[in-house]
Each structure stands twice: as C-alpha cells, then as structure tokens.
Amino acid sequence: MRVLLVARDEVLRLLSTRRGLLALLGFLLIWAAVLNYGILPAARFFTGASESGLSELVLPRLGLSEWQHWPAPALAVYWVVSLYLLPLMALITSADQTASERSRGTLRFLVLRCSRLEIFIGRFAGQCVIMGLVILATLASVLIVILAQSPVQFAASLAHSPVILINLVLLVLPYIALMAWVSVMARSARQATLYAVIIWLGVSLLVGFLQSRLGGLTILDWALPGSQVSQLLRLSGWQTLTLAPIPVIHTVVLLLIGGFxxxxxxx
Amino acid sequence: MIIQCRQLSKRYGSKNALDSISLALPAGDAIALIGPNGAGKSTLISVLCGFIGKSAGEVTVLGKEPGARTLIGQVAALPQDAQLDPRLGVGRQLRFLARLQGMSARDARLDVQRVLQTVDLADAEHSKPADLSHGMRKRIAIAQALLGSPRLILLDEPTAGIDPPNAKMIRELIREQSHSTTFVVSSHNLDELERLCATVVYLEQGRLVSVGPVMDDDAHGFVTLRLINTPEAEFVEAARALPGILSVSRITQGDYRIETTDDMLASVLLLQLLADRGWRYRQLSRGKSLEERLYGS
Known part of the structure; x- marks a missing residue:
C-alpha cells in the first residue's frame, strides 16, 4: 500500500512541478522531431528500398535482419530508434529518485512513516510507470501515423504493439534500476548521472579486461544493461521475449544492490 | 520507558559522535536535550528516529528498535534543517505524509487542515514552501510532526533562526501539546527549555554528562535575581546584610545568585529591600538557573 502511495507521488511529482512539465514538453518536442525527421523519412526510404530490392542488402547490415516480418516500415524503424533512444531517456528522467530528497532532508520525513525499502521500490515503480506512459505515447504516435498512411498496415501494427510495449518496458527497467541505485549514493540528479557513467565505464572495462585475460567468458557479454539490444534487432514478434530474462535479471540484481x-x- | 539507551555509541571514522550513552527517559513531561555544538544532540535524535544506525550498544523507542514499522505514526520528528520540497504545495505534501501514516484520503485532508491551523498557517495550504518565510517553513515542518497523534515528538532546535513571535508560538504549541505527547526538545536556548521541560539531558562531546530534573533539587539554598539599572555595589552590600543571606554573587550584568538558608524568607526580604530602595527587578526565581547549574561556577 505504501509502495503504491510513494509510486503515485513520484508520478504526480513529475506532473506537479514546472521542471517535470518542462521535461515532458522537451521530450514531446524531441520526439516530434525524431518522428518527423527520422522515423518517417527512414520508413519511406526503406519502403522504396524494399521495392528496388535494396533492403535485402542494407538492412541486415544495420542489424535489422528480421525487418521484413514487421507489419509496417515505420514500426520497424520505431523499434530500432526506441531501442537506443528510450534507455537514454530513462537514464535522464529517473536520475533523481531519492538524491535531492536526501540532500534536502525530505527523506527523513518519509522514513518516519514508511520503510526505506518501500520508498526505494515506490520511487522505482513510479519511474517505471512514467517510462511506461512515455513508451505508450511514442508508440501511439507512430500508430497514428501508420493509420493515416495505411489502414491495412495499422491493423497488423496494432496487433504487434503489445509485444513492442512489453519489450521496451523490459528494456528500460534495468536503466531505471541502475539510477535507483546510484540515486541512493548521490546528493543530486547530476551526481547520480555521473555515478552511473562511472559504474558503466568501470563494468565495461572490467568485462573487457576479464575477457581478454581469461577468454571464453561469453556470459560476461550480458553483464551490462541493454546487452540484449543487438540480439533483439535480429528478432521480431513474440520471439523477442525469449530475451526477456536478461533485463529482468539485470533489474533484480541492480535493485538488490540499491535496496541494500x-x-x-x-x- | 519511552526512550532507553544502553552503552549507545555512534562513530564517524575515528570520531565518537555518541560515546557509550546509557539513559532511560519516561513518558510524560517534555525532555530537554542540551549541550554545546558537537555534543551529539542531533546525532542522538537521528539515531532515535532511525535516520542513522548505531555503531554499538542498544537503543529502543517505545520499546522498539528505531525505524520499526510499529513506530509509524507513534514517533514524529522535526529533523534539523529538513525541508519539504520547495516546488510542491504544502497541503499536497502534508496529505501525502498523512496517507503514509495510514490515514484515508479524507482523514488526511482533515488532519492537514487541523495541523496547519495549530501552527496558525491554515492559509498556507496551497502555498509552496519556496514562497514562505523561514519561520513559516519551520512551522510547516512542525505541523508535519503533529500529523496524527504521535506519542513521542523529537524536535531538533525548533526555534533556531526563528524570530521572537514565531519562537513564542512554537513554545506555546509545545506546551499545549505536552499533555498528550512526550516532547524531546533540543535547543541552545536554556531559558526556553527551562520553561518548557521537566527533565534535562546534558551531553558534551558525545558523552552523557547528566540526566535530571530541570528544577533544582537544592532550590531552597539559592535565589536568582535579575535587576534593572541597579547600582551593583550598593545592592550587593545591602543584600549581604539581610538575615539568612550567606552570599551574593554577580552572574552577569544585573543578574545575581544569592545563597541563603531559606529561599522563601530571602525572597521576601529581597523584595522588601528593593521596594525600600526604589530598585526595580525583572525576575526573581528560586534556585539556580539552568544555565548557572550547567555552566556556572
């Protein structure tokens, strides 16, 4: 119950502050630009390339080997763009889960009324809801564009949407969990972001070092959040959920560290 | 016992912020927590609230470990320098805290109105902390401590940096609420604590120096007198000549500590002396002041 209250407060906090509303507005503008100048032209290009047979040559080289299984080119491009853009968005929006509350002392008012774990999980859940809504909004915008262009493709795209939504939510979970952890150690969103970069680089270097010294430790390829993205590009439809355990494991591990x-x- | 500590220690690196503190404080009248800067007052309050962990020893609040779930709604606090989010409405934030304490949405709304009225800031419900003065923000922070019906409220320097009218209001508020709630008040203002509290806990360099009643047990042996524009030498000479007066010593400008065999008789004689000479006084009190007892010679 208290976890839900904290999560709800996290969502309302975004909508109640000027900073939160400006962040949302900023994201909407950026997304409109990405949609208008990135996704749609790319979708048009690939449609043309498909007719000329160019797609078979180009797209697999970009990692999108299963592109022909997507119901609409715009949805395929959205998928690729989101796999790289949304984690970045998650890192930025969820940087200040508990950091500024700690430095301000507000967290002290909260811990007199609920456990630290409830605050930690509640703030994380709130950020998950925010990112879920962001993903839903971006997906809806692409679907509206597809509907305007081709009602036939829209029906198939709509049927495809749940699996995209699930995959993208799973994708951002570890990033939000990472920020939940570093937010515990930081005193501001900026410091939390810095810690996240340090941890990211540190783990990358460690993985590279271990693999070069010991060799054959392919399991370390999965150590960082988002390591499944290159595999995801080669899959389509419900096949993509075969990789779901990876972000779930990342999330659980990061939450355990942060919660501790x-x-x-x-x- | 509302608070119990046994050999409680808190270390930051090599520094002992709290050093083997053992004390047992009963519920009831307000408790003063005093000591110079760095004595460990805020650290002790933070440990009691569960904000920081102990390094050694045992501590219980209302018979439970600090931070225990069963203490939710039972223990409230005004942590030093803690502030609500300056960007969000006061009422919204207080309602959220009340909901976390287990109140329904309706009860939370009503209770927030009640506590804001108690601190005389009912109009501030829709304001943001950033738009309020320091004193008002402090009163809002005290209002959050009054949400529900806590059995213990710990206030860390509630009147620090507050103007006299607001400080007076906070003191009156503590006095009014003391019949139903035990307050632990940390402050550097000894006059304030002397008027508010029945028990005094004195810390110094992380160590417990004394625990005892604010009222001097040896009150009958001393009278403290504060005079206005009275010739010092003349007064001391005249007072020493009174029967039952053993010694008269100046504490500060205008303040005198008078040792006597019978404080009641001495008080009457001193007042008679002041009336006869036309000297005016501001305050006459039995026993030594708290400041005198703690820091006097």
Missing amino acids: LMGRRDL
Whole structure:
C-alpha cells in the first residue's frame, strides 16, 4: 500500500512541478522531431528500398535482419530508434529518485512513516510507470501515423504493439534500476548521472579486461544493461521475449544492490 | 520507558559522535536535550528516529528498535534543517505524509487542515514552501510532526533562526501539546527549555554528562535575581546584610545568585529591600538557573 502511495507521488511529482512539465514538453518536442525527421523519412526510404530490392542488402547490415516480418516500415524503424533512444531517456528522467530528497532532508520525513525499502521500490515503480506512459505515447504516435498512411498496415501494427510495449518496458527497467541505485549514493540528479557513467565505464572495462585475460567468458557479454539490444534487432514478434530474462535479471540484481545500500545509508 | 539507551555509541571514522550513552527517559513531561555544538544532540535524535544506525550498544523507542514499522505514526520528528520540497504545495505534501501514516484520503485532508491551523498557517495550504518565510517553513515542518497523534515528538532546535513571535508560538504549541505527547526538545536556548521541560539531558562531546530534573533539587539554598539599572555595589552590600543571606554573587550584568538558608524568607526580604530602595527587578526565581547549574561556577 505504501509502495503504491510513494509510486503515485513520484508520478504526480513529475506532473506537479514546472521542471517535470518542462521535461515532458522537451521530450514531446524531441520526439516530434525524431518522428518527423527520422522515423518517417527512414520508413519511406526503406519502403522504396524494399521495392528496388535494396533492403535485402542494407538492412541486415544495420542489424535489422528480421525487418521484413514487421507489419509496417515505420514500426520497424520505431523499434530500432526506441531501442537506443528510450534507455537514454530513462537514464535522464529517473536520475533523481531519492538524491535531492536526501540532500534536502525530505527523506527523513518519509522514513518516519514508511520503510526505506518501500520508498526505494515506490520511487522505482513510479519511474517505471512514467517510462511506461512515455513508451505508450511514442508508440501511439507512430500508430497514428501508420493509420493515416495505411489502414491495412495499422491493423497488423496494432496487433504487434503489445509485444513492442512489453519489450521496451523490459528494456528500460534495468536503466531505471541502475539510477535507483546510484540515486541512493548521490546528493543530486547530476551526481547520480555521473555515478552511473562511472559504474558503466568501470563494468565495461572490467568485462573487457576479464575477457581478454581469461577468454571464453561469453556470459560476461550480458553483464551490462541493454546487452540484449543487438540480439533483439535480429528478432521480431513474440520471439523477442525469449530475451526477456536478461533485463529482468539485470533489474533484480541492480535493485538488490540499491535496496541494500538504501537500508544502510545514513540520512 | 519511552526512550532507553544502553552503552549507545555512534562513530564517524575515528570520531565518537555518541560515546557509550546509557539513559532511560519516561513518558510524560517534555525532555530537554542540551549541550554545546558537537555534543551529539542531533546525532542522538537521528539515531532515535532511525535516520542513522548505531555503531554499538542498544537503543529502543517505545520499546522498539528505531525505524520499526510499529513506530509509524507513534514517533514524529522535526529533523534539523529538513525541508519539504520547495516546488510542491504544502497541503499536497502534508496529505501525502498523512496517507503514509495510514490515514484515508479524507482523514488526511482533515488532519492537514487541523495541523496547519495549530501552527496558525491554515492559509498556507496551497502555498509552496519556496514562497514562505523561514519561520513559516519551520512551522510547516512542525505541523508535519503533529500529523496524527504521535506519542513521542523529537524536535531538533525548533526555534533556531526563528524570530521572537514565531519562537513564542512554537513554545506555546509545545506546551499545549505536552499533555498528550512526550516532547524531546533540543535547543541552545536554556531559558526556553527551562520553561518548557521537566527533565534535562546534558551531553558534551558525545558523552552523557547528566540526566535530571530541570528544577533544582537544592532550590531552597539559592535565589536568582535579575535587576534593572541597579547600582551593583550598593545592592550587593545591602543584600549581604539581610538575615539568612550567606552570599551574593554577580552572574552577569544585573543578574545575581544569592545563597541563603531559606529561599522563601530571602525572597521576601529581597523584595522588601528593593521596594525600600526604589530598585526595580525583572525576575526573581528560586534556585539556580539552568544555565548557572550547567555552566556556572
């Protein structure tokens, strides 16, 4: 119950502050630009390339080997763009889950009324809801464009949407969990982002070092959040959910670390 | 016991913020927590609230470990320098805190109105903390501590940096609420604590120096007198000549500590002396002041 209250507060906080509303407006403008100048022209290009047979040559080289299974070129391009853009968006929006509350002392008011773990999980859940809504909004915008262009493709795209939604939500979960963890250690969103970059680079270097020294440790390829993205590009439809355990495991591990630190950190 | 500590210690690196503190404080009258800067007052309050963990020893609040779920709604606090989010409405934030305490949406709304009225800031419900003065923000922070019906409220320097009218209001509020709630108040203002509290806990360099009643047990042996524009030498000489007066010593400009065999008789004689000479006084009190007892010679 308290987790839900904290999560709801996290969502309402975004909608109640000027900073939150400006962030939303900024994202809407960026997304409109991405849609108008990125996704749609690319979709038109690939449609033309498909007719000329160019697609078979170009798209697999870009990693999108299963592109022909997508019901609409715009949806396929949306899929590729989202796989790279949404994690970035998640890192930026979820950087300040508990950091500024700690430095301001507001967290002290909360821990008198609910457990630290409830605050930690509640803030994480709230950010998941926010990113879920962002994904839903971006997906809806692409579907509207497809509907305007081809009602036939729209029906198939709509049927395809749940699996895209699930995949994209799963994709951003570990990034939000990573920011939940670093937010526990930081005193501001900026510091949290810096910590996330340090951790990311540190793990990347460590993985590279271990693989070069020990060799054959292919399991380390999956160590970082988003490591399944290159595989996802080669799959389509419900096949993509075969990779779902990877972000789920990442999320659980990152939440365990963050939750442990949240319980021990002085406020 | 509402608070119990046994050999409680808190270390930051090599520094002992709290050093083997053992005390047991009963529920009831307000408790003063005093000591110089760095004595460990805020650290002790933070440990009692569960904001920071202990390094050693045992501590219980209302018989439970600090931070226990069963203490939700039972223990409230005004942590030092803690602030609500300056960007969000006061009422919205207080309602959220009330909901976390387990109140329904309706009860939370009503209780927020109640506590804001208690701190005389009913009009501030729709304001943002950033738009309020320091004193008003402090009163809002105290209002959050009054949500529900906590059995224990810990206030860390509630009147620090507050103007006299607001400080007076906070003192009156504590006095009014003291019949149903036990307050632990940390402050540097000893006059304030002397008037509000019945028990005083004195810390110094993380160590417990003393725990005892604010009222001096040896009150009968001393009278503290504060005079206005009275010739010092003349007064001391005249007072020493009174029967039952053992010694008269100046504490500060205009303040005198008078040792006597019978404080009641001495008080009457001193007042008679002041009336006869036309000297005016501001305050006459039995026993030594708290400041005198703690820091006096």
